[in-house]
Amino acid sequence: MGHMIATTATNRLVDFQPVGWLLSPTMERTTSPPKTSAASADQAPSYAPTVSTAAVLGLTALLATSQLYAMIPLLGPAAADWHTGAASLTWLVSAFGLGYAAGFLLFGPLSDRFGRRRVIVAGIAATAVTTGLVAAAPGPHAALALRVLQGVTTGAFPPVAMAYIAERVAPRHRLTTVTLLTTGFLSAAVVGQLVAQGLAAALDWRAFFVVGAAAFVLLALVLLRVLLPDEPRTDGSPLDAYRAMPPLLVRRDLLPLYLATTTVLAAFVAIYTGLQLTGTTGLLGLRASALPVILAVPLLSSRLARVPARARLALALATAAAGVALVGLLHPGTLGLALLLMLVTAGIAVAIPTLIDTIGSRAGAARAPAVSLYSALLFAGASLGPQIAGTLAAHGLAALGFALAALLAAGAVLPLAGPRAARSGR
Template identity: 40%
Template sequence: MLLVASILVVGQMYIVMPLYGAMASDFAVTTSAAAWTSTAFGIAYAIGFLFAGPMSDRYGPRRMMVSGLLATAVLTGLVAMAQGLVSATVLRSLQGAAAATFAPAAFSYVAMRVRPGHRVFVLSCVTSSMLASAVLMQLAAQQVVSALGWEAAFAACAPALGIVALGTHFLLRPTPGSGGTSLLSALARMPRLYCQRRLLVLYLATMTLLGSFVGVFTAIAIGGVSNDPHSLLVLRVAGLPAMLAVPFLVAFLQRFSAIDRAAAGFLVAAGAAVMASLFDGQLSHQALALFLLAGALAVSAPALVERIGQAAPAERGAATALYAFSMFLGGSLGGQAVSAFAAGGIAPALMWIGAALLLGFVLVNLSRRL
């Protein structure tokens, strides 16, 4: 249930990307104007994390996941009924706020209810599903929009989210909340987590992780292969097998500490990005490099969650909420930053992505000394 929910919920960030053209035509606006439906979701999604973490601590992760999934299901269905750009943008922002309740609660649930021996495997599965949703939901939306229109993509997701909410309620175990701590008090303590030097550098490393991941898709889209549908498809899906395979390597990965796994993942991903830039124009070689990059990031992401949870065990929900906030903030900034370099081709953009990942490697190692 956690994996399916991860794909459906986090995938709502990406599902709209193939729909811009159809929405622009239907609403009689430009494609860039239609992209505001993505921006509105992203802003609300990032802000929502700041509230979702303390609420997960207060009310319990399972209750937060169930209520958040139900709210997301209703709002997703309403997006499909939007009659104009303004209403679609407002509904997407509300959808983003509701969807933000899932990730912090899911990470807290795993920490509370999964035995330590299985925890790395489950975290790897959840984070890999969240990363894989970028590919899966875009591909699914592209197929739906060509046959049934943009509304069908949201209309199909709404009942699916409702079913997952019911499954989450009946299949996941109850999780207690702290109860007594008010939401405002919990929010007031969150800046203190950012002021802890060890957590701060880990959050900064988290920003480089998703920023680089989103940056790769940005570079692929506008870096010189977008006019070749076959090449675009190959590069987009190149990392998917690696993301799905990483959880099955947990028996090996658990031999190493979370901090070692995170550092190694950043270093391999940085090398893969540089390798991909050197193979500009060689599709098979670039696809292999992006396969390695995606797999390495799928190793680092759960390791960072685990390390952050270890650093703030008493405020795990708030700490993981800031992790999720940092990830999405990095993703938003990464796409914009890479677009400035991608105009000159995919190679220079990938070089800058490699530099960002190397910075993440340095930050992770710096956290050892703090």
């Protein structure tokens, strides 16, 4: 659900301004980008070409986050190749998620110093190498280490791409560009699984990573050509962002939201991993069923924004909880399961932007590090999903569905139990 992965477009129609190394929503309109050089104030601003920038960033977002979800349908073929059980390989999904989360925290601040384009291009080029190495992994243990490394290098893209959009895309085109970027992150949950399943059936499970490595090479070259050059920044230290994070984790108004964040992708990844491990039939159609929901939710953002954020978040997670509970209770056929997965996807797709909006609003001046923690915790939760599925799938889809329902229900209650922000009403 990548996404929304690092930072996501909010439910309000707003412009965006850079805040350190992440993109942050703000109600203020802006008419010029922040300065990235010593250019004089009367010099005309230099904006990136919108169409090519949005296209290449959206495609990169799709390919990058697909690396997380693609491993789910590849568990069976990889297990057969290595003569082991598929459940024992769920760590290959978790390993990437943990590395991905770490990459968010590591590379965002570094791009303040070394430049957005340099970090993005270097990260994608490095990901081409690490993805190719995953394809060549001789066994599960080597693959585990390589998946962590692949996650770290891939994590250089999302936060820096968001900051680049804030700085280098013309204000009137920023919302469109960031929407295409986050659509790529979200769609990866479906597209990554579909492409991986197709390539594994036609060729071999390693083919997804071979093709991915080649695609990352091509994208690195295109990004180098399309993205505008930027000079390293010398004002401030990347360490400032790191120092700001620990106090945010214990703030009473943010802690319940951070705890709720860990449940979102944990449940989403777990249900799809559980479907794979339990040998559910019709997986191709089940995976594809979520895509229309992912594409439709942003179109409803203006209507959803009328619901107060706390209530909207609780209702979204409760909806997802109901969906997985009904999966466990009803044991539905393929069509019923597809409809319930659409319900789960809708809840998750609404919860993610609501969390980013609420956390950013409550954090105030600490918005950038607060949102970075959110992004890292979101994918730390995603890393737990396969382990939950691996533990419970042996007891059937019902046990997994009920456990995930309880997890999401706890996530729904947490924001309501936490203190209300004094001035925002969130």
